Amino acid sequence: MSDYIGLDVSLEDTHLCVVDGLGAVTARAVARTDPDDLAKVIRDLAPKVKTVVLETGGQSAWLQQGLEARGIPAVILDARQAKKALSGRLNKTDSNDAEGLAQLARTGWYREVLAKRPETRRIRAVLMARELLVRQRRDLSSQVRGLLRGFGLAVGRIGHAGFEARVRELAQAEPALLAALEPLLAVRRVLDRQLDALTRQLGAIARASDEARRLMTVPSVGVMTALGFITAIDQPHRFARSADVGAYLGLTSRRYQSGQVDWSGRISKQGDSLARSLLYEAANVLMTRVKRWTRQKAWAVRLAGRRGGAKARVALARKLAVMLHRIWVDGTTFNWANEPA
Template identity: 45%
Template sequence: MKHYVGLDVSVKETSVCIVDETGRICRDRKVVTHPDDLIALLRDTQWHFERIGLEAGPLSQWLYEGLARAGFPVICIETRHAKAFLKAQPNKTDRNDAGGIAQMMRVHLFRPVHVKTLTSQKRRALLTARMLLQGKAIAIENDIRGLLRNFGLKVGMVGAVKYEERICELVEGVSDLAEIVEPLLAARRKLREEFARLDHKARTEAKIDPVCRRLMTVPGVGPIVSLAYMATIDIPARFRTSRGVGAVLGLTPIVKQSGESNRIGRVSLCGDGMLRSYLYEAAQTLLTRVTKWSWLRAWAMNVAKRRGAQKAIIALARRLAVILHRVWSDGSEFRWTREASTAIAA
């Protein structure tokens, strides 16, 4: 008889529910959230597991890798689908959620989620840490601006390099303010130093990677965008067509249809927000800063004339996602002329 398992993961403990092919609960218990403890519970000759399901979450990649390495048929499922299924239960408990996931595995009512490779996970961690340091540094800079504005001291337009010099110039002669601002400047200085270190590491890794170098042949795409694209997409072959990448990244409009009503709304904003923001910045750079002519820029300019600059940038971001996937899959480089780019046009 076949058996199916549902895992409801929390930080300390994981609820495990095993059901047979008729839906009868065979085992229901909690274990410590660790791959070894789960393997010890599931490794029993009386079970013949068909599918083992767990929701996508912070610990899912770690648990998935441990169970898959042990030879179990583990599947990571999409969180929104699991939430919609489990919402039908009147009482939400860890035990009920594990049982619900087990039933989802039994009736095959789930959508699997791709679990990234270890290399992509490390690259993602690097980019996340880089963005975190940059965001904290900018937040401190804005807070200093607000503090000084209360005393009529306006920082004005100044870059990151000369920011500290400008602040010291404003508080010169005001000892009380200088004592308050100095710790903030020291924290901001340390954040900027560590950000520069991680930024250099990310850019160096992108420049030595052959796939990243090919992706950077697309106008507007730099080392950070190419590295983020590789870390997010991970395996290009998991997409049947390049057009599917735009929808996965939340760059396609939402369609709401009911009877005679058919409304097309804004972009869905589903998927990876970091890569979506990077693609938006790349599209904005291509449309406003890149001066070299290309068929892609000409296409975006025509869209801007018809629909406006904002919609043109979003459409260009989606098309960049499609082109980058095709360049990666084909092992080719970006073609600047329209005739040569027919093979990779979206």
């Protein structure tokens, strides 16, 4: 009889539960969160294990690939689905969660999640680091504006390069305020330098990638959007249809149907939030800054006249996702010759 194992992973320790083909619990254990330790415990508890499941999380890809490399058939399942399936249990403990995951593995009632390749995760780490610094710089600039506003001083609309000079100019009227702003401006300069370094690093990665260079032939798609899309999809051939990419990135509408009720709501916003936001920004750039017309831009502009700009940009972002996937799979580039004048 086959055995199934559920892993409830935490930062230091992982709870294991083994169930047989009939659902009876045959063993429980706790091991250090490390592929070597987990593989040893799994071999001792269930030498002929059929499936080992763990939820999506920060360490899931590392653990799954480590177990696979050691001959353990490990699968990652969607944490949202697992949460709903386990919510009916009376008591929530790590041990009970491990048992619930093992039962999901036995029944096969789960959605498998693909573990991204190590090289993809490395690029993703650089992208996320840059995104974090962008948010910190934006928050810091907002704090500086807020401090000045308390004294009736407004920075106004000004470019990134001239921000610090404008702040110093305004702060001359309040010398004591400049002493408070100086440390914030110094931190902002450090953020600028590190952001420039990460941006150059990502640019070098994109230039070395044939896929990224081809995706960047699409109008409004730059280095960040191309790499964000590549790291979100990772393996394009796992999608049978390019149209499925929009749903995968959370750019399709939710639907609820029960009895006589049937409605579609806002987009689901499931999946990769970074890739989704980058595609939305690319759609906005295509509609507002790219001067040359494409079929996609013309379609979005017409849609904006009927449904509003925000919905048009979301719809255009979905079209861009489908187009980028098709270009990636076919090995082609964007062809301006097929676009209207």
